[in-house]
Amino acid sequence: MHGTPRGMRLHIGLFGRRNVGKSSLLNALTGQSLALVSATPGTTTDPVEKAMELAPLGPVVFVDTAGLDDEGELGQLRVGRSLQVLGRVDVALLVSDGRWGQAEVKTAALLQRRGIPFAVVQNKADRCLGKDRLPPAAVPEGVAVLAASARNGQGLDAIRAALVDLATQARGEGEQPPLLxxxxxxxxxxxxxxxxxxxxxxxxxxxxxxxxxxxxxxxxxxxxxxxxxxxxxxxxxxxxxxxxxxxxxxxxxxxxxxxxxxxxxxxxxxxxxxILMARHKGDLSALARGAAALTRLEPGDHVLIQESCTHHPQQDDIGRVKLPRLLQKLAGGPLQFSWHAGRGFPAYDTSCKVVVHCGGCMLSRRQMLARLEAAAEVGLPMTNYGLAISLAQGVLVQALASFPDALHAFEELARPTGEA
Ligand SMILES: Nc1nc2c(ncn2[C@@H]2O[C@H](COP(=O)(O)OP(=O)(O)OP(=O)(O)O)[C@@H](O)[C@H]2O)c(=O)[nH]1
Ligand code: SF4
Ligand SMILES: [Mg+2]
Structure with missing residues (x-):
């Protein structure tokens, strides 16, 4: 499993206030000194990722984050980065040191809204002598509460077992469509x-x-x-x-x-x-609606081209050269383009008409769906390179014929004079 691609690993996020022991838990669970730990709140400033094998789960990526209660201008930027991590995790551990206040209530609500299965870890159980225990009633129903100590190792096996349950929930809920x-x-x-x-x-x-x-x-x-x-x-x-x-x-x-x-x-x-990957990784019908938006492009419209990895653009690069050329031909005149590359994703600009995303082969299904959701929240259609190329070549209807829902979604919104 050494070479399991990142997009196929279970992503586990550690969230919580500053100083509750998120980084210490990451180190304890992985048995390695990966993240910086200190008694000063705000030690973790940027998300820290570690890909590893975690028995009995298999290949995972842990993502440690900065405290969600950070303050000030810089603190708010760090909180923003932690919240972005919500878009790329499959399951989460909400770490508390026994307190259950506004910070925990807000985080639990966010996780629930995003449909991310999570457990609450009450860390520092070695120094809780009962009085600091979380009142179970304060935690949302059905969410496991696990007492643990990153310091003495107590409860770590229970966290690993809970992660197996959470992973089952995450996989079951999002039922990944097969490839072919x-x-x-x-x-x-x-x-x-x-x-x-x-x-x-x-x-x-x-x-x-x-x-x-x-x-x-x-x-x-x-x-x-x-x-x-x-x-x-x-x-x-x-x-x-x-x-x-x-x-x-x-x-x-x-x-x-x-x-x-x-x-x-x-x-x-x-x-x-x-198209096979679009169905397997994302929402093919939503991407087909995004392709229909391409048939409505007019000269002067703004298109965002988004790639999940940063790579040095090659000569005749697909995202920088080939795709813009094809799209301008489709629109019948020059378009304005902007590009975004990398793991994070931008606050989508509503002056854009459409986002054309790369195939997302390094992203997990949840990560791809989070991008689609974020674009949909601001009413921005999103499609991907492959659908756009098939459309521009005049063969999208044929290539979607095996997927009636997606074909219908495309045909309903495509400009009648477009490809069909
Ligand atoms: N007693 C006790 N102390 C702990 C435990 N886990 C962490 N600590 C201590 O709590 C402090 C904060 O730990 P970190 O792991 O840096 O906490 P964090 O949540 O990552 O903090 P930020 O990165 O600042 O958000 C350190 O002094 C740790 O040694 C634990 O289980 N028991
Ligand atoms: S298609 Fe795959 S390799 Fe290319 S930018 Fe997107 S995620 Fe990275
Ligand atoms: Mg930390």
Whole structure:
């Protein structure tokens, strides 16, 4: 599990007032001295992340945060950063030192509103002699309260066990849609078309391609992987038609024109890795509505392009060059662009018409959904690179045909003169 991608690890946030022992608990739970600890309130100033194996949970990322009761101008900035962490955790520990005041009530309400399963940890139990114990009635119903001590190790096993329950709740609640196995019949065959050009990483496949192969293997499906140049040979040598063709967005129009032009059954289902990932990681219908917003762009409109990782832009970079070019063609004139890259996300600017997000392969489903929710809260449609590319190539309707809800969401809002 050493190489489990970050986006597939359970993210556990530690929240609470200053000085309650959040960082000490992180160190105690992980058995390592990762976070700075001191008796001075406000020791942790920025979120600290640690990816690790936590028995019996498996691969996790702990996120330690600054105290939510911090004060002053700088303190408020730190609180803001801690609150941003809410957008990327699957489960949380609300740490208290026995007190249950405004800070705890507000944090519990925030966690509940975001649907983040959490437990309350009453830390420093080594020095509580009963009188400081949390009144159980003050804690929301159904939330576990665990007495623990980062100092003497008391209660740490109970916290690990509670995290297993919380993880089950988090996974159950958000029921992650499968990647592609459900689109294939028993013993169904997926034909995966992946370009291997100068933009492809050396010696390996990218994450969505690897995950698609693994999903087929996990569910006893068949799969064949070819470059687009070998698609004709693959189809003639197979002896049967694939049940689904999945291609990289970059080659989607070439694949579609080949499939359409070869006298193959018109109904042969085809989609892209991006669309599969969009369903698996986010909300495909919401992203399809975002794609419909692209059909309504007018010259001069403002588009935000958002990537989850910072990387040095390459020549002909997709987010900086290719996508803006395609979108301007779609709008019929120049557009204004702004870019945001990184793990955090901006307060979405409502002067924007639409956000076009990267595939989010390094994000967890909850993180992707948090971005969609934040954009929806200010009425901003969001789509992703893959849907935008398929739209600009005129094949989005075909690529969404296997997902009737998303197709309907797109067609309902798309400009009639658009792709359809
Ligand atoms: N007695 C006792 N002291 C503890 C325990 N856990 C932490 N402390 C002490 O509480 C103080 C604050 O601990 P931190 O872990 O830095 O607390 P924090 O919540 O991360 O604080 P900030 O980063 O300032 O928000 C330190 O002096 C710790 O040694 C515990 O279980 N028992
Ligand atoms: S698609 Fe997004 S999350 Fe994945 S590597 Fe690119 S920038 Fe990072
Ligand atoms: Mg700290």
């Amino acid at each position: 196995a459900d689109l294939l019949p028993p013993d169904g065959l997926a034909l995966l078309v992946t370009p291997v050009d100068s933009g492809a990483p050396r010696g390996r496949l990218i994450l969505p391609q690897m995950q698609a192969i693994r999903d087929c293997l996990d569910h006893d499906k068949l799969c064949m992987v070819v470059t687009e140049a070998r698609l004709p040979v693959a189809l003639t040598s197979l002896g049967r038609l694939p049940d689904l063709v999945v291609c990289d967005s970059q080659v989607v129009s070439r694949v579609v024109s080949y499939l359409d032009g070869e006298g193959l059954p018109a109904a042969m289902p085809m989609t892209t890795f991006s």
